[in-house]
Amino acid sequence: MGSGQTPLVLASGSPRRKALLEALGYPLKVVVPGVAEEDLALPPQELARALARRKGEAVEGEWVLAADTVVDLDGEVLGKPKDPEENRRFLGRLSGRAHLVHTAFYLRTPKGVVEEVHTAKVFFRPLSEEEIAWYVDSGEGLDKAGGYGAQGLGMALLERVEGDFYTVVGLPVSRVFALLWERGFRP
Template identity: 45%
Template sequence: MTLFLASTSPRRRELLAQAGIEFTVLDVAIDESQRPSELPTAYVERLAKEKAEAGFLTVESDENAVVLAADTIVVLEDDILGKPQNKAHAHEMLRSLSGRSHVVMTAFAIKTHKQIRVQRVNTTVFFRPLTSKEIEWYWQTGEQLDKAGGYGIQSKGGIFVSSISGSYSAVVGLPLAEVVVALRGLGIQADVLSID
């Protein structure tokens, strides 16, 4: 089998690489607009599935192709917190997360010629109370603009997180334990995974 990652996210590439999984990156683009009345759970699962399908279209001539795609969203109550649009929006996001818990949902999809599998992993993240000075300091780091929810747990934003309940790697962008189990369940481990 040949594993393709339908994502240009450096965080997802790093997670797969550190797990010893061999893959080739595909650059896919889909419409990521949320549909009217679409729940966050349905939204994140649909995006993962559509990314996997879009990626598979580019490699379907390879009879051994397996495409992995994922999407991550940050949900506070029932609201999806996307990437901050500007400084004011970034500050507002962190103020809303301060001293509270939120849920990070990462869905992944694995597409082969015979089937597609979609799975979602929810992780609850707890933020300690943040000061205005910390929120401004974090904006100055430049980390926020490309991060769902306005923070990165794997970098400087990790100092805001007091605890998590669930998968750390899913918060970063890809639930490694679940992905490995899913790949093995599809009979892919022998060709892609270096673990016996």
């Protein structure tokens, strides 16, 4: 099958996921699913899986990819901060500590659906109040789970990552690429 004429439908409004897939050369059609993100009381890993599935099932297409990323601090979900004050609180709690980032994806192909959750462990270095204020003032963290972006200015906050860095960014790229490749969808 030539993927030139069939786009991969990305059921996500995330500019980061879009950029990662475009960097690999996939023909993309972005469809932002209108689904609620905050109404499920589930453990962090299951929440990520349920939200990815909900987004993927809300979108039409033969080849559909949806994903959701959840930041897990000792079993508590840190979502997208409501405002700069909450962003400041999140970063204060993450400072000097490790947390988990779960990214689930839902991939629908003509050969069926694959759903997986990938987890990475992120270590923040200890942050001063001034550093937290600098980052919050940038505004970068407001639309991101946990209140930071590992691939942007937030890279200054991280000490290290155990696991796939791209899982932290929002898509386990290598795994998604492999699944698409073995199903005949090529960039």
